[in-house]
Amino acid sequence: MLSERAKNIKPSPTLAMDAKAKAMKASGVDVVNFGVGEPDFDTPENIKEAAIKAIRDGFTKYTPVGGIDGLKDAIIEKFRKDNGLEYAREEIIVSCGAKHSLYNIAQALYGPGDEVIIPSPYWVSYPDQVILNDARPVIVKTYESDVFMLKPEALEARITKKTKAIILNSPSNPTGLTYDRKALERIAEVVLRHKLYVISDEIYEKLVYDGAEHVSIASLGSEIKKRTLVVNGLSKSHAMTGWRMGFTAGPKEIIKAMTNIQSQSTSNPNSIAQKAAIEALTGPQDFVQTMRSEFDRRRRFLVSELNAIPDVSCITPTGAFYAFPNISGLFGKVNGKPVFSSSDLALFLLEDANVALVPGDAFGDDNCIRLSYATSMENLKKGVERIRNAVGKLK
Ligand code: PMP
Numbered sequence: 048m049l050s051e052r053a054k055n056i057k058p059s060p061t062l063a064m065d066a067k068a069k070a071m072k073a074s075g076v077d078v079v080n081f082g083v084g085e086p087d088f089d090t091p092e093n094i095k096e097a098a099i100k101a102i103r104d105g106f107t108k109y110t111p112v113g114g115i116d117g118l119k120d121a122i123i124e125k126f127r128k129d130n131g132l133e134y135a136r137e138e139i140i141v142s143c144g145a146k147h148s149l150y151n152i153a154q155a156l157y158g159p160g161d162e163v164i165i166p167s168p169y170w171v172s173y174p175d176q177v178i179l180n181d182a183r184p185v186i187v188k189t190y191e192s193d194v195f196m197l198k199p200e201a202l203e204a205r206i207t208k209k210t211k212a213i214i215l216n217s218p219s220n221p222t223g224l225t226y227d228r229k230a231l232e233r234i235a236e237v238v239l240r241h242k243l244y245v246i247s248d249e250i251y252e253k254l255v256y257d258g259a260e261h262v263s264i265a266s267l268g269s270e271i272k273k274r275t276l277v278v279n280g281l282s283k284s285h286a287m288t289g290w291r292m293g294f295t296a297g298p299k300e301i302i303k304a305m306t307n308i309q310s311q312s313t314s315n316p317n318s319i320a321q322k323a324a325i326e327a328l329t330g331p332q333d334f335v336q337t338m339r340s341e342f343d344r345r346r347r348f349l350v351s352e353l354n355a356i357p358d359v360s361c362i363t364p365t366g367a368f369y370a371f372p373n374i375s376g377l378f379g380k381v382n383g384k385p386v387f388s389s390s391d392l393a394l395f396l397l398e399d400a401n402v403a404l405v406p407g408d409a410f411g412d413d414n415c416i417r418l419s420y421a422t423s424m425e426n427l428k429k430g431v432e433r434i435r436n437a438v439g440k441l442k
């Protein structure tokens with residue numbers, strides 16, 4: 048009955064874990080949820096007010112497929128101000144979340160026989176979106192000893208005649224790595240030599256720490272800009288996950304193809320959310336800094352607590368809101384059931400300690416687990432304590 052495509056696809060593991068944790072909570076279990084990557088802050092009032100005004104003004108009809116001009120102009124200004132990038136309206140498309148932006152790109156660029164390079168650890172949806180579009184994900188492993196940074200030699204070694212694109216994510220989900228300018232320059236050089244495209248997912252741009260600077264690979268020169276699709280959105284920067292606001296900037300032929308595809312699938316993104324997005328991008332930005340400082344405080348706490356647990360080690364993330372500790376030191380230990388993988392440990396922690404987190408194998412690295420610290424300090428303290436006690440029972 049089902050298509051081959053439907054048979055080959057698995058549900059998003061991050062969303063699945065979140066659903067499981069929420070179901071346990073609803074049934075009365077006191078679960079600490081480190082599972083989903085979603086700011087625990089509420090959307091700022093000025094943004095909500097802009098949406099309420101849009102409803103009151105009757106801005107509740109179809110809009111142009113790729114987004115209203117006012118929003119495109121706000122996005123253009125954001126790229127100019129934050130990234131030193133110049134785009135025209137026809138080089139911008141607004142979609143229903145960055146996940147949808149990435150999906151439209153996959154539809155517009157990938158096809159049978161194409162290979163798409165994805166450095167691992169990767170965000171869960173990248174390989175599946177490639178598969179959904181009949182292309183082949185080529186996973187290039189990166190190493191903890193390199194803070195999970197992709198080396199240009201490793202990239203080059205996996206490029207074939209079929210390679211179409213590489214998906215880069217900085218700051219990274221799940222590792223928290225932020226690529227510096229030099230590293231990006233070296234990757235850009237390989238990309239240009241092989242005439243690939245870069246899909247640059249910059250959704251965590253605003254969440255960088257320890258003096259790390261976010262650099263968009265597209266800003267490194269006019270040639271690489273022509274080969275880059277920059278994806279960004281408001282889910283993380285403005286705590287707007289439910290509003291579904293993502294956008295892409297890139298070469299106009301690709302943006303046009305994405306707009307045609309979007310016109311046949313979702314039509315325009317939500318009209319009300321578009322008005323809210325203009326306010327998010329052009330209104331006061333102090334909220335973003337307040338949230339970032341709080342995440343920074345939680346990051347430092349969580350990483351030091353994780354490193355204090357025997358047989359667990361965690362590199363210090365410089366971006367996003369995830370810790371990605373190595374837990375392979377626990378493999379082979381037993382409490383009832385033996386722990387041989389990140390999934391075994393995640394299940395043990397869920398059942399024994401009522402702590403929800405995502406096993407690293409969902410991100411292509413079975414030695415690690417992912418904890419989101421986009422949750423209250425109180426939850427972090429409680430959760431870490433539970434993990435420490437549960438891990439202490441493994442012998
Ligand atoms: N990219 C990365 C790396 C993410 O972690 C997420 C998580 N939500 C997204 C894209 C998609 O974000 P959204 O669709 O909410 O804009």
Ligand code: GLU
Binds near residue numbers: 059062082171172220
């Ligand atoms: N990106 C977030 C995460 O990694 C939200 C879940 C998802 O979109 O898959 O947890």
